[in-house]
Amino acid sequence: MKNKKFAVVLISVCVVAVVLAALWLIGIFGSHAETSSDTSSPAEQSSQPAEQPSDERTVLVYMCGSNLETNFGAATKNIAEMLTAELPDGVNLVLETGGARKWRNYDISGDCLSRYIVKNGELELLQTVPQDNMGYKETLSDFLEYGTTNFPAKNTAVILWDHGGGCINGMISDENYGSGSISIEDLRLALTAVKEQSGCHIDLLGMDACLMGNFETAYAVKDCCDYMVASEEIEPTAGWDYGALVTALARDKTLSGEALGKAICDGFGKKYGQPEQSPSTLSVIDLSKIDAVSDALDASIKKISESGVDLTSIRNIADSAFHSVRCGANSKRGGYSNLIDLGDFAEYYGNLTNEKELCDALDGCVTYVVNNNMLADYGGISFYYPINYTDNGFANYYDNICPLASYKDYLKQMFLNMPETTIKAEKAEVTENGAFSVTITEDSLPYVLNKEYTLAEIIGGEGSTAMRILGTDNDVERTEDGRTFISNFRGVWPALNGCIMNIIPVGKTDKANIYEAPVRVNGEDCLLRFSFVFDETMFNNGYYQVLGVWNGIEEEIGMADKGLKPLEPDDVVEVYSVFFDFMSETFLSLQLVSVPKSEDGYQITEEPLQQKTYLYSYSLKDIYGNSIDDLPSAMMEMTKTPEELKEHPLPDGTYAAEVVSIE
Numbered sequence: 001m002k003n004k005k006f007a008v009v010l011i012s013v014c015v016v017a018v019v020l021a022a023l024w025l026i027g028i029f030g031s032h033a034e035t036s037s038d039t040s041s042p043a044e045q046s047s048q049p050a051e052q053p054s055d056e057r058t059v060l061v062y063m064c065g066s067n068l069e070t071n072f073g074a075a076t077k078n079i080a081e082m083l084t085a086e087l088p089d090g091v092n093l094v095l096e097t098g099g100a101r102k103w104r105n106y107d108i109s110g111d112c113l114s115r116y117i118v119k120n121g122e123l124e125l126l127q128t129v130p131q132d133n134m135g136y137k138e139t140l141s142d143f144l145e146y147g148t149t150n151f152p153a154k155n156t157a158v159i160l161w162d163h164g165g166g167c168i169n170g171m172i173s174d175e176n177y178g179s180g181s182i183s184i185e186d187l188r189l190a191l192t193a194v195k196e197q198s199g200c201h202i203d204l205l206g207m208d209a210c211l212m213g214n215f216e217t218a219y220a221v222k223d224c225c226d227y228m229v230a231s232e233e234i235e236p237t238a239g240w241d242y243g244a245l246v247t248a249l250a251r252d253k254t255l256s257g258e259a260l261g262k263a264i265c266d267g268f269g270k271k272y273g274q275p276e277q278s279p280s281t282l283s284v285i286d287l288s289k290i291d292a293v294s295d296a297l298d299a300s301i302k303k304i305s306e307s308g309v310d311l312t313s314i315r316n317i318a319d320s321a322f323h324s325v326r327c328g329a330n331s332k333r334g335g336y337s338n339l340i341d342l343g344d345f346a347e348y349y350g351n352l353t354n355e356k357e358l359c360d361a362l363d364g365c366v367t368y369v370v371n372n373n374m375l376a377d378y379g380g381i382s383f384y385y386p387i388n389y390t391d392n393g394f395a396n397y398y399d400n401i402c403p404l405a406s407y408k409d410y411l412k413q414m415f416l417n418m419p420e421t422t423i424k425a426e427k428a429e430v431t432e433n434g435a436f437s438v439t440i441t442e443d444s445l446p447y448v449l450n451k452e453y454t455l456a457e458i459i460g461g462e463g464s465t466a467m468r469i470l471g472t473d474n475d476v477e478r479t480e481d482g483r484t485f486i487s488n489f490r491g492v493w494p495a496l497n498g499c500i501m502n503i504i505p506v507g508k509t510d511k512a513n514i515y516e517a518p519v520r521v522n523g524e525d526c527l528l529r530f531s532f533v534f535d536e537t538m539f540n541n542g543y544y545q546v547l548g549v550w551n552g553i554e555e556e557i558g559m560a561d562k563g564l565k566p567l568e569p570d571d572v573v574e575v576y577s578v579f580f581d582f583m584s585e586t587f588l589s590l591q592l593v594s595v596p597k598s599e600d601g602y603q604i605t606e607e608p609l610q611q612k613t614y615l616y617s618y619s620l621k622d623i624y625g626n627s628i629d630d631l632p633s634a635m636m637e638m639t640k641t642p643e644e645l646k647e648h649p650l651p652d653g654t655y656a657a658e659v660v661s662i663e
Contacts, residue, residue, distance in 0.1 A: 053152040056253045058092040058200075059245075060147040064134040064162035065100030066175045068562055073104035074237050075161065078208075080105070081242035083121050085250040092151040093118040093246065094126070096143045099134040099162065099174040110176070113139070115146065118246070134162075135172045135180035141190045148198040157204040157260060158191070158225075161239065164209030166328065166337050167216035167384055167401055168393035169558030171209045181557055184220040184401070191224035203227060203257030206264065210234045210560040211328050211337055213283055215383040218365075219294060219403045222287040227257040227367075229264050231282050232327045232341060232382040234550065237563030240282075241267030258284060262368045269370035279547065279564075281371045283380030289365035293381075294404065296358040297342075301406040305413075311446045314414050318623035320348035321385040322449050325377045326507045328553070328560055331516055334506065334527055335553030336388040337560065343379030377509045388625045389415050393558070415624060422447035422622040426483075428632035430659045435477075436487040436634040438618050444483075450621040451476045451485055452505065454629075455493070456580070457611040465583040467615060471503035474513070476618075477653075485618055491638060491645050491656025494544060495607040496528070499575045499595045512545075518576040519549065520592060521567070526551050528575075529564055530604050540652055544604035567602040582615065608645035613637050614657060635661045 069075035075097070087093060097103065098113040106123050108114055113134070115127045127146075132139045140160075148156060160182075164171040170183040182190075195202060205225040207213075213230035221228065244267020248255060255263070261284035272280040304313050324344040328337030343366075346358040366380035384401070386394050394415070402408045423444040431437050440448065452474045456467040470493055477486040493500050494515070501517040508514060512531040519528045529547040548564030567573065573595040579588040595602070617633035636657035640650070650656055 053154055054090070055092060055151065055153040056090040057155050057157070057249060057255070058094065058147065058151045058153040059157045059159065059249075060144060060151075061093070061095035061159045061161060062134070062140055062143055062172075063095050063097050063099075064160075064172050064174055065097060065103060066162050066173050067100070068162070068237060069100040069104065070102045070175060072237055074239060074562075075100065076103060076105035076108070078161070078239050078242050079123060082118050082246055083123065084243040085246040086121050087118060087246060087250055088253050090153075091249050091253045092153065093249075094147050094151055098131070099172070099176060101175050113143075115143070117151075131176065133177040133180050134174045135177065135182060137182055137186035137190045140172075140182060140186075141193055144190060144194040145197065148194055148200040152198070152200065154201065155203045155257060156200045157206065157257065158202055159206035159208060160187075161208045163554075163559035163562055164207060164212045164235075165553065165558040165560055166211035166339050166382075167214045168338070168396055171207060171212060171559070173554070173557050173559045179557065181559065184217045187217075188220045188224060191221060195224055201226075204229065204260055206230070206240075206261070208235065208239045210562055211339060211382075213281075213285070213381055214339055215290070215293065215297075215342055215381055216401055216403060218285050218287060218290045218381065222290045225257075225287055227261050228285040228287055229261045229282065230285070231280070232339070232378055232380065233279065233281050234328055234560055234564065235562055236272055236280055237565065238271070239562075240264055241271040243267065244270070258286070258367060265368055265370045269372065273372050279372065281369065281378045281380075283369040284367050285381060286365055286367050289361070292361040293342075293358070293365050296361040297383075298404050298406050300346075300358055301404065301410050305406060305410055315446050315449075315623050317414075318449055318625075320345055322387060322621075323508075324348055325509055326387065327378075327382045329506070330387060331504055331506045331552075333504070333518060333552060334516060334550075335555065335558075335560075336393070337553065338384055338386050338388060338393060339382040340385050340387070341377065341379050342381050342383045344377055345383070345385070376511070386411070386415065386625065418624050422624070422626065423620055423628040423631075425631050428634070428662050430662075431486060434655050434658050436489075436616055436636070436659050436662070437484050438632050439484040440620075442483070447622045448482065448620055449623045449625075450474070451478060452619045452621070453487065454617045454619050455489075456582070456615045456617075457609060458613040458615065458635075459579075459611060465581050466588060467580055467582055469502060469578045469580055470500065470609075471517070472505065472619060473503065474505050475652075485620075487616055487634075487655070488652060489614075489616060489636060489655055489657055490650040490652070491640055492606040492608055492649065494530070494604055496546075496573065496575055496604055497595050497598055497602055498605075498607055499593050500577075500607060500609070501528070501575050502578050512542075514547075520574040520576070521549055522572050528567075539649065544606075546602055546604060569597065569601045571602075573602065606649070608642035609638070610642055611638075613660075633663045634659045635663070 065075040094117050096115050097108050112128045116123050163173045170181045172182045203226040206229040213232040248263035265282045268282045325341035327339040329335040343362045369380040424441045426439045426441045428438045454472045455470045458467050460466050475488050503515045503517045506516050512533045517528045526549045531545050532542050534542045548566050550564050551561035553560050574592040577591045614636045618631045620628045637660050638657045640656040
């Protein structure tokens with residue numbers, strides 16, 4: 001961002017005196033900045049903030065509308081919520097709008113940055129400034145300086161509104177520029193500068209954006225603010241409930257930062273509290289306690305390192321990370337957030353280190369959390385763990401973001417000294433009851449992190465080498481010694497209203513496995529997220545639930561798409577099918593299949609597969625996040641007809657096909 005330059009006009013002392021006297025006589029100088037749409041800065045008209053501000057609270061909302069406003073009107077819907085309660089004297093709600101090509105309401109321009117105050121249930125324009133990239137820290141700093149100078153208060157809350165990309169990519173994606181984002185270091189610098197310059201007390205930092213409730217962000221801003229409100233996960237498109245925020249301030253303008261944070265969380269919980277809505281979580285983090293979390297985590301990592309970062313230690317930590325709650329995206333299709341819940345991780349590896357100290361520190365730091373749907377396992381704060389270390393974010397994290405030297409050393413020992421080969425197959429065979437099994441070597445066992453298989457159906461009749469890839473699942477049995485993996489092929493596959501999907505598993509909680517499938521909804525490509533919810537009272541111990549569609553992480557800027565949009569009954573949905581030639585290893589085509597509508601909306605069920613021959617391949621993930629796909633595979637032929645499987649679905653451990661060859 002280029003610095004703004006102002007022309008300086010030299011005027012004689014006498015002329016200045018005459019001009020000032022005239023202005024005073026006609027009453028232009030008032031006691032408070034008036035509403036204006038010109039581009040002059042009210043900061044020039046006001047003196048420095050008083051040493052003891054009389055106003056109780058100022059809330060500064062930095063609202064980068066982005067495509068969330070252009071496409072969905074999400075920002076102006078939140079503004080409408082801000083106007084639902086009349087704020088008392090002594091409370092200032094000031095916002096800056098920009099970053100969207102089109103604003104849906106309130107005559108907000110997409111050609112400049114506009115500053116407003118919420119007063120008497122109305123949105124009043126204070127000032128417009130020239131268009132600039134809201135993804136630059138200078139633009140944020142300029143607004144914070146304006147707000148704290150012109151609306152000084154005993155306590156100031158700062159809220160950033162837009163897309164988020166976690167600790168790696170920061171937040172804010174200005175649609176008018178298409179590049180640039182505010183990193184967590186940029187955020188720290190902006191908050192520190194305005195606090196030092198204006199002397200304001202920032203008691204609450206809120207981030208109405210995806211994936212920003214992480215340890216690294218909290219650590220970066222711990223000396224700038226008292227409390228932080230943010231989500232570990234993907235936030236719904238509609239954002240927070242700003243009606244709850246203004247109502248809380250209307251009732252008590254002396255609310256502390258922590259109390260205001262709790263009111264925001266409660267409003268969020270009520271807004272998305274129904275089980276059928278998108279999974280959501282929001283927490284209040286006491287930044288004065290983040291050092292205690294840092295110390296406990298540092299001590300844990302040092303204990304691991306002191307005992308030697310050997311293969312066993314790496315495996316145990318990797319296993320704990322992989323089976324902890326994972327936040328955001330975790331696939332090639334949707335991208336990689338590489339964020340996991342820190343509390344869940346602490347409990348998993350507690351037998352190795354000081355689990356109690358870290359869990360106690362987290363309990364003291366996360367003072368309030370609201371979760372809905374399947375997110376009861378979320379403890380309120382995540383941290384970066386490279387489940388997929390090959391992602392470009394690893395180098396950035398290692399070089400610029402990692403706050404702990406001990407963790408940085410651990411990552412170096414773990415990921416920069418990997419062996420060339422980790423997992424090898426020893427044998428492949430058919431078990432006595434007809435399942436396909438693969439046994440790995442003894443030396444491979446410590447490297448195995450996760451077990452999956454890929455399934456493809458052979459199409460085109462006998463002799464054909466064309467196949468449709470159905471996707472990947474983790475429904476694989478494993479022997480007690482851990483070396484042998486056994487198929488559980490029941491001849492069915494997840495389908496949306498009867499249409500077989502191309503699926504991959506992307507995460508899990510204690511309540512469900514999470515999957516993704518590529519789809520097209522109303523002509524737009526996106527990813528369908530659904531879950532298999534564990535329920536021992538149901539056949540095969542669970543049922544499927546549609547969660548919604550989203551666009552994953554935008555590759556160029558690293559921002560997560562905000563919100564899982566529900567599938568509506570009137571939506572036109574198509575599922576993608578991927579076709580491949582397994583002999584030549586060449587891609588054949590990508591085809592769309594229309595999903596029929598139903599009076600019951602869109603539902604996922606297991607449907608019988610229609611072809612006769614299937615290729616079943618094991619895919620194991622090692623402790624470094626690499627997928628090991630060069631393991632034996634088997635050709636299977638169905639022994640049950642689709643009609644038989646439809647009428648009598650098979651329970652786990654009963655197979656619908658027999659192995660005819662092993663490659």
